[in-house]
Structures are given as structure tokens and as C-alpha cells.
Amino acid sequence: MKSSEKVLLDKFNEVIESNFHNSDFGIDEICLELGTSRSQLYRYIKEQTQLSTSLYIRQRKLLKAQELLESSDMKTAEIAYLLSIDSPQNFSKYFAQEFGLTPTAYRKKTIEEKGLSDSKPVVMEEIFSAAKTGTGNHTFIVAPVNVKPNDTFAGRKYLYLVIGLILFMAWAAYFWKPLGEKGNRLAGVPAFSGNSIAIMPFKNLGKPETVYFSDGIMDQIHGSLSLLNKLKVISTTSSGKYRNSPKLIPQIARELDVNYILEGSVLQANQKLRINVELVRANDDRTVWTKSYDGGTKDVFSFLSNVAKEVALELDQKLSNTAEEKLRKVPTNNPEAYRAYLQGCQLIVIRKKEYLEESIVKLNRAIKLDPEFAAAYASLGHAYHLMAENGFMEETESFKMTEQNSLTAIRLDAENGLAYANLANIYRLQNKWEQAKTAYEIALKYSPNDAQINYWFSLLLRSTGNMEEAIRYSSKAVALDPLHHVIFGGNITNHVYGGELDRAEELVNDGKVLFKDSWVYYWVKGIYFAAMKDYKQALASYAKANQLNPGIKSIQYQTVFCQAMNGQINEANAYLSQLPNLPANYVSRAVIYAGLKDKKQSLYYLQKAADADILPTDIKVSLFLASLRNEQQYKTILAKFGL
Template sequence: MAIWTAEVKEIERLYESLRHQFPELGRELGNLIKTDDENVALLYSRRCLEVIVTYLCEAELKRSRGTEPLKGIIDKLQKEEKVPSHITASMHGLNTLSTFGTHPKDFDPEQVKPVLNNLLIIIKWYLRYKDPLTFGELMKEEQKHEAEPEDVREKVKGRPKKRVLFAVTVFLMVAITAIVILSIFNVISLGKLTKDTNFIAVLPFTSLNNDPDQEYFSYGLVEEILDRLCRIGKLKVISHTSSSRFKNTNLSLKEIARQLNASAILEGSVQKQGDNVRITVQLIDAKTDTHLWSKKFENNLTDIFSIYSEVAQAVAGELHAGITQEEKHLLGKVPTTDMAAYDAYLLGRFYWSKLTAKDLETAMQHFELAKERDPEFTLAYAGIASVWVARRQLGMTKPAEATPKIDLAIKRALENDTTQADVYYMLAVNMTWGKFDWIGGESAFKKAIEINPNHAEAHAYYSHLLNILGRREEAMNYIETALKLDPLSSLIQSLYGIDLMFVRRYDDAVKAFRESLDLYPAQPLAGNIINALYFAGREDEAIEMLRTHQKNNPEYLKALNDGYFEAGFQGAMKKVADLNAERSKTVFIGSRSIGQFYALAGDIDNALLWLEKAYEEHDPNLPYILKPEYDKLRDDPRFQDLCRRLNLPYK
């Protein structure tokens, strides 16, 4: 029995009264009162405080909390006299103790008691603040409960009427019989998820460091746990891109699970202190909000990989997902023994995910450092390759500069380790869009998906290769899998929109691109919505969106408007193509892009001229010439010859 049982009982009485009216706070309290683990108790006490302070920030300070630490918000609430000083004192006490208590060497379970006492004070004030009437009724019930002697309460409990007792007995017999029958036929679950409910999402872990410079570690830790889970073939794992959208959210677990189509949620907290790390994880059945498994780890950083492996295997067991011997071997692999190299790699992944030119450069510096510290660290080379691939595909560098560097990084990675899905994914992307080697690209995509069946981007980009090769039905199967694995990814939605363009489903493509922009308004691939609108017969919308997109480019806007006034959409495309052709003499603009504008304008000669230049330059986007933007070129022998040289099915 936990030494803080008395404190929890008081909180439990509050929980029963508020859980329906305040579901978000109720969810965290519900998790708190179920646990007898001191670290989990601290975690959920802190989360209760976060729910309350986040609300007060919006209601009293009139702004979103964002990622600001609790201490700063509490200080502002006190300074502006939005919250009584004795309440902010309790808030500070809870915040300080719940953080301090995560230091393994200094922690005393007795510290949970003052945390819970502070929480009780805060919640009572919060209820009075939110709903004075409900608070008054609640206090009456509590006073009545406390005034009644314990022996009287026990006697009242102990003398039910015979008819009531008989009815209860009959009801229980029927209920137990029903549960047994239903469980036999797998209609309901007795404490574990059934075999068909194996979609899992890993939410961002709470960092207890209160140090923004340590944010990368919790980000990388989640990615590494996901990587291990993804290697288990019988698990379906929601991508980090989608689950990371729920960082600092006030949504309930059930709502998060609904949006992600997940049946189980893994969440936790992490604190890194020098060479030590403390991690708490718990697996929750999202449909019933019940705990399936939880554990805390206190280890040296050198043991971090064994923690990842143990978490993955425990989750697989709870979700009835069997692990093969080969998968078990992969889960136990240690990518590097140099923790500084590993730390640099995690920083590199953190900055790479932002995909700006500056952040890609920072990511490259960290990947290079990881490589220098451990020349056999495969993931460092995969990181270097990923930076050059991003630069090439986003038009930040010419293919002639990027492709050889990608080749070298992948070669070194495969020399060190042939079991990393991301290395084969990089190889597939390079073979397909860097070398136009369709056979090599397909082989590498299949290998990446074999190693990691949950690699959403591998599925999505493989669908593009299949569409490039004219294998439409296969392509749609792979992109639909990617959407299930990463349902809230702006990138995957845009890639889906491009697949829909291949099959000429223009209205559906417009919808996909709009969803992509809703998720991330700056998504570059979603610019394809302009062409989708045009082919859907919504020419005016296409032009208006292009105007909005180029509102800060007066030269472009003038060409667009002049051309549209003279000859409609095709006239606008012609003027823009001429402008870009001229500008390409001084700045890098992809030849394929210019060729596409001419193709949309119906200027076949200029379109083919620029596509030929794109072929000579090895433009990475040239394989997309079988999309509808180029349909007007299909009957021209020059276009057919280009397709033959690319080994594309143009007919």
C-alpha cells in the first residue's frame, strides 16, 4: 500500500464529483488515483497542474501557453494578481517538488505527500474559481461525510435489505456469466487489447528538465522507441509526425486516439541529468482509458538502447503482437557505444525535421560530429544522406553536387550495417529520383519496408515510383497504407494528392492538398493544388491561389496578371514560364519546373526544350512527366523519345 493513501482518498472524492464536468482534469486525476508508483503519481500531479495553469493562461493572461515552462506562467499569474498568493505558493511547491522528485539519488517517496496536499488545495480553489455552485455542493457532501462517525458508516454499509441483497446476487451471477461468454467469443476484453486492435501511437514524452536545450532528447527518445516498435511486423505504429501534433494538448486520450485511429497509447516522461536518465512509460488502452503496463527506468545513458528494446517488447506483449527471433535480434542491436556521437545524432534529427536551409546546415554539423566520433555509426551516415536528399529535392542545391555525396554517405552506411530501414529508404529515393534507376529503387523500397513495415514515407514514395511506372492500383494500395500510418502528416497528404493527380481524380486531389495545407500552411508540395484546381475546371480559383502564393513577388504577379488578362490561364502560364526562363540565367530554377509551365501554356516546343535540359541536368523531378500537366505533349515524337530514354510507359 502506498504511503500517501490518505491523501489520495481525498483527491478520489473530488475526482468522482468533477470528472464529468471537467473531463481533461478528470482524466489526469483518474490516472493519478489508480497508481501506487511514486514517479507516476508525481507525473500525473504535474499534469493536473499543467491543465489548470494552461487554462488560466488563456483565461486570465489572454494568450496561449505554447511551450512556456509552468514556473513562468505561475509567476505572471501572481504578479498580475490573477490568482491568490497562497494558491500560487502551492502551485510553485507542486511544480518544484514534482520536478525535484525525479532525481533518482535525492528522491524520497514521502515527497509525494506534500505534492498531493498542494494539488488538493489547488483543485479546490480551481473548482470554486470555475463553478462556485458545484464547489459549494461538493463541500457540503465532504463535510457530511467527515461528520459521520466511521463505525456508523460501516454499520450502514453492512445491513442491506434481504431483497436488495438477493437482487444484487442474481445480477452479479448474470453479469459474470455474460462476461465469461463474451470473453470466450472475444467480444469483450478482460484487461488486455484483443488481437485485432494493434494500432499504437507514441505521444511526445514530457520533459522534466524544464530546459528548452534538452527538448531534442525527449524528441529523439520517442523517435528511437518508435523505431523499435516499427520493426515488429505485427504492430501497426502511427508515425511520429502525426503523434507529435499532440504535444502540450488539452485533448483527452480518447479524442487523440480517435483522430489517430489508434487503439493504444504509449506516453511517459523523461529526465536527463548528466550521464543519467530517468524514464517513465505507460501503455494505455485508449478505448477504456485503462492502464495495460507501466514501468520506470533509472539508468546510465549507456543503457538507453536496452531500455528502448525492453519497452518495445513489453508493448508487443501487451498488444498480442508476436516477435520473431530476427526482430528480437534487431531490437537488441546497439548502434553506437559512443554516447556523445549518439547525442549529436539526436540533435541532427531534431534540426533536420524543420527542413529549412539553416536548420539543415545545423543538422549536417551534428551528423558530421557523430560520424567523426564514431566512424562506424551507420545512422550518422544516413543522417548526412538525408540532408543532401532534402537539399536536392527542395531545390536548394543542384543534383550534380548532391547526388555524389548521397552516394558516398549511403555506401559508408551499408558497409557498417545492412539492417537499418532508413538507409535503404535513402538508397531507394536516390536510385529513383537521383539516378532514374527504377529497378534499383523498387528493390531498395521493398527492403526498407521489409525491415520496417511501418515506414510511412517509404510506403508513400514507393507509391510515387509505382505511379511513375504506370502501376496505378499497386500505387494506391501503398499510399493508403501510408495514410493509415501517418494520418496527420501534411507531407503524406500532399504525396497522396499527387497520386490522385496521376489517376486523374482532380476533385479528390484538391481535397487532399487542402487537408495538407490545413496541417501545415507552408507545405511546398501542396502547391500542386493550383494544377489540380485547373484540371478540375476551377481556373479562377487556381489563379487566385497562385496570386496569394506569390503576393510578395511583384515581378511574378505582374507576369501572371498580364498573361491572364491577355489569354486566360494558359496565357498566365506562358508569361510565368518566360519570366522563370529569364531568371534561371542568374538564379537556380529547375528546368523541369520551367518546362511544366510551358506545357500548361500549350507551348509544346519550349516545353520539350526545357524538359530536354532537365534530362541533361538529371532534374530529380523529371520522372513526373506522366502527370496530366504533360498530357498535351504525349503525341509528340520528341516527348515519346524522352520517355523511351527514361524507360517510362508513355502510351
């Protein structure tokens, strides 16, 4: 074979292998990538391999499948999915045609030949090493596999990152049970080890403008302790509400349902730091451990790693070598980059347009100072996602920037939970349910105590109709972040849509004092009363939500739905008459007509929304469209969106 021909074939193989996972990447996309036409490519591949283009691509996938059957414990259905083969049945058929054995028989034969009782699992260290060579321009989480054309097993140590991570997750069991601790009635919350901790906002003893650094120290310790799966670590969103609080530690601990509190203070002056940390046992308000640091900014991470390790041991958390290694991980060795990163992360919390834009500036500065700063890339991806979520940026551009930065973060740090969660959020909004589920599960493997990721995952599970699991994850999110009004409200909605109305009522009552100023609380209270068919109370709750935050479209159409169900037909029709007949209002019309018990018109607008690629939120479980569930047209619409 001529040198130029080998280069082209190698390039063709590389393009195929880099897109095994991508079912939307076909021959046209390959031709575009190679700069050739379909007919030219067909002639070339036929001449070199005696196979058509499509059969050659299939052969490459089957070679990769053969490799995975030897080197992993993946099920044949999982391999078929990851290689974008349309069904496990076809995968088995093609594999048998190529190798003379079914995938199951091939794996059994391999095991017998090696004299092993089980398949050899993928070595995770090799996979993480492979991640360092990955590229960030694909639709899914991959590190390209460079397998030589006639060397079936040469690329084993460069396996797809995502495959290894999925395997790693599969081996980790999530056996969650309700806690029996006093005051905790959250069904489905996972059992922690018995110890729990809240990290209070560290006191800033320096100038007011250095408060970001105090918060950053708090977040760094929180992030390290959150890596421990069996330790309940309260989100800084909830513990942050006690900044400058006059409440005593035992009272704060009772309200957050923890038995330890970590306090601290930070004095930053020029390049010098003084940090004091104190661990307090809540039941007797007794300090059980203290630690201090005096030194330069550049040495702070080693101190914080020791703090996290010693606190974990104090709380009876047995640390494996892997856990200790994670606690020792340093986000960056550049103090200036870390300072810019902390400032960027603090700006993200505010979520206003000008703050998000400034956060992007700060995070880009951190990356410029340290191009290997994985956490900065992940936070930058998060900032771009929030820009679109809040309507400050066009969605396509936001998704592109979120994906690009998140994949770079994963390439630099294969265990960055936020980066995977960013990707999962994109996939969820694109209705790519399986991809989103996989990415969320990986995110939670590496950030098990991240309340926000647990909550985001519950939203995906709700959308796909898995309400039992949705309740489990949103309940865990509430346990980790009990004062977050959005998470608390989302958990109520999950219980309502999951048919657990008695528990939903308990949660509504629990939130009366905590969230009396939250529009989200009154919104979900309205959803609860609508489920109970108490439309008078539902309307009162929606009115309060609209008063606190006017203009939320879903509150408006749910209000009119309840008016219609309450017999206020004229009011509902009057609202419809002034509602512009535009795609943005199709879902509103579908819900209101459902309230008017006009299934024909409701289905008509639901279909128009679907034709415009608009998916009503939680269409599969929403009580506002429940009257349509037995209609064939409704089922067809669900199928269109993979539901």
C-alpha cells in the same frame, strides 16, 4: 603461372566481380582501375586464358550465374539483370554455350541431383555476415565476392548482399487491403493486425537543453515498434504535433486513428536517468501497462528494448526470434556518441542550412566516438541528401557523400532501412528507376512503418507511371503520418494523376481544416481543380499557395497554364515574353505552350529540356503535358529517360 601474373589475374577477377552489377563499368574503367592499357590487358588475358577480354568477363559472369542458379531461387531474368547481361535471352544463349544447358535446365538438373523438391535458398545469416566485409565505394549495394579463378563455388558464402536482400524481399508478400476501421477511408492502406499505437512526445523533466534526449528516447521506442510489420505505428511527425496539447487521450487517438497511446517522461541529470513509460488504451482512457527506469545512461538501451518488447506483446504482436533480436539491437554502446547522434538527428528535422551543417558536425562527432555506429552514418547520409535537395550544396558532392555514408551504414548494419532509402533517393534523382525500386523495397522490408520511405517510394512509382501502386504506398504513408502536409498533398496528387478524382475530392475536403495554413495543400488543390477543368478555382488555389510560399517555379508555370486554358491568352503570352530563354525555364515554357494548345512549341521546349538532360517532374503522368502523349516525339523523350 608466375606469382606476379597470378596477382594481376586475381586483381582483374576482383575488379570484375566487384562490378558485376554495374552496366556502366566496362573495359576502359577496368584498365583505369588496373593501371594498364586496353591492348596490354587484351594480350595478358589472351595469354593466360586463351580468351579475349570481353569473353573472359562474360565467362566470370556465367560462373557467378551458375553459382546463383544453385544457391538461390532467383529467376533467370533477375540474374541477368544483376550481372548486367543485356537481356534474359542473351543470358540463356551464353549460358548454354558455356555449360551445354539452358539456365532452367541446369537448375532442374541440380535439383534432381541433390534430391530436393525446390532450390535451396540463400542462408540470410551468411549474407549478413558477408556484408561485414563489403566495401562502400561502388555504385550499388554490394559485398565483393572473392571467387578463385578455377573454383566455381568457393565464394558462395560471400554472395552479394543485394542479391540476398532481393531474395528475402521476394519471399515477403505485401498483401495490402483497405482498412475497414471507422473513420478510415484510405483506399489501398495495408491491413494491420487491428492494433495501432501513437507515441506521444516524452515530457522533458530536466533542463530545457536536454529535450533532445527525451525526443531521442521517444524515437528509439518508435523505431523499434516500427519494425513490426503488422502493427500500425504513427509517425512521430504527426504525434509530435500534440506536444503540450491540452487534448485528452481519447480525442488524440480518434484524430490519429489509433487505439493505444504511449506516454512517457524523462529526467536527465548528469549521467543519471529516470524514465517513466505508460501505455493507455484509448477507448476507455485506461492505463494498461507501466514501466520505470532509474540508472545510468549506458544501460538505457536494454531498458528501451524491454519497453518495445513488452508493449508489442501487450498489443498482441507475436514476436519471432528474429523480431526479438531486432528489438534487442543496441545502436551504440557509447553514451556520448548517442548524445551527439540525437542532437544531430534533431537538427536535421529543421532543414535550414545552418542546422543541417551543424547536424553534420554532430553526426561526425558521433561517428568519431563510435566508428561502428551504423545509424549515425545513415543519418549523416540523409543530412547530405537534404543539403542538395534544399539547394545548399552542389548535387554531385551531395550524392557522393550520401552514397559513401549510406553504404558504410549498410556494411555495419545490413538491415538499416534509412541507408537503403538514401541510396534509392539518389537513384531516383538520377533516373535509375530499377535500382531505385530495388533499394526502396529493401528499405521498406526493414522499415515497413516508415511513413517517409513509403511516401518516397510512391514518388518513384508515380514517375514511372505505376499509379495504382503509387496510391497504395502514399495512402499507407498518410495512415502512418496523417498530419504531415507534404505526404497528405502528395497523396492527393497521386489520386489526381491516377484518375481517382472522386477520392481526390474527398481528400481535398478532408484537408480543409487540418492544412489550412499549408502552401502544399493549396498547390495540390490547384492541381485537382485543373484536372477537373475548373480553372477559376484552380487559379484561386494557386494564388493562395504562392502567397504562402512565393517563388515556387512549378506553381508559377502551372498557374500560367491554367490562365491559358481559361482563355487568358494575353496574360500567358506576357509571362512568356519576360521569361528568360534558358535551360532552367524550358520545362516552364513547354507546359505553358501546352496550355496555349501550341503542341509544336511545347514539344520544341520539351525536346530542348531533354537534350539538356532535364526531365520534367512526373512527365509520364502529368496532366499539364497530357495533350502531348500521343505524339511520337514525346514518346521518344520518354524513352530517352527509360520511361
